Amino acid sequence: MTTHPEQGHELVPRPERSPEAVRVALARVAPHRLGEMEQHKEQALATAIQDGRIGHLQHWLTHWQVQVEIERRPDLHARHHAALTALNESSGKDAPEFRTAMDELHAVEAEARQAVSA
Template sequence: MTTQPEQGHELVPRPERTPEAARVALARVAPHRLGEMEQHKEQALATAIRDGKIGHLQHWLTHWQVQVEIERRPELHARHHAALAAINETGDRNAPAFRTAMNELHAVESEARQAVSA
């Protein structure tokens, strides 16, 4: 795991870009999501074998690096949770509140993706 701090408080250091490091970090910050991670890994592996493309596994790892980044940074986690709650409460895809919440969700995921790809 790296030890370079980001702005604000972090629950754990950012993990190295390996499946095991991502799993260990997720186990520390969101152990309830380990089953989801494992199921997604099995799907990515099966698709990679079927298609003969490693890109499915690379996408899986990037997805979970982003999820760990969101979970390990309380301010990102709070924004992510609030955006998902607003999306679920709105129900109407045409409502301005829905679009605002979707924009925030994309902004949080983009910030996390940029952080893990730096």
Template sequence: MTTQPDHGHELIPRPEPTPDAVRVALARIAPHRLGEMEQQKEQALAAALQDGKIGHLQHWLVYWRARVEIERRPDLRSRHQAALASLHSTDSRSDPEFRAAMAELRAVEDEAQQAVSG
């Protein structure tokens, strides 16, 4: 586990950027998502084998590092959940609340991506 800037209370430290460390972290904070993680890993591995590019696996790891970042930080998790709730309460994509919720989801995703990439 690595150290990181303080964002308030964090459920667990940020894991090292390895598949095993990310899997262990996810098992601690969102075990219900392990099946999804494994399924996407298999898809990334199949795509990498098919076209000979490791980028599929790199993208998979970055994606799941960001998911762990959102789950381990209550500030990001609550923003993410609120945006999803707002999104699901809208009637159409033309609803201004839909656009605002999507913008907030993107902001949370971007913040999580930057945190694990920096």
């Protein structure tokens, strides 16, 4: 069963900006990434405690909001997946297709980041 059935339709509503809401949304659109999210949270928390700055946790939450946005929108998911595939199939960092794929990854993430910050 795929979580990305049709292009153009959001799979779940955009979650509120809270760790629990983002986790619940991720569990619905990409449950295989929950472990990665948890590990990243533990790293952010440890760094925040060490540095005494909450910014690490804010960055973590924004990062996962962006990831959920990519996963919940089939258009962004398809572009992201195609760019990752192109990266993996490129002949190296000097290949033109590598740069094109990296540019597309950055564009997808920028679009998702703008959507969640609006």
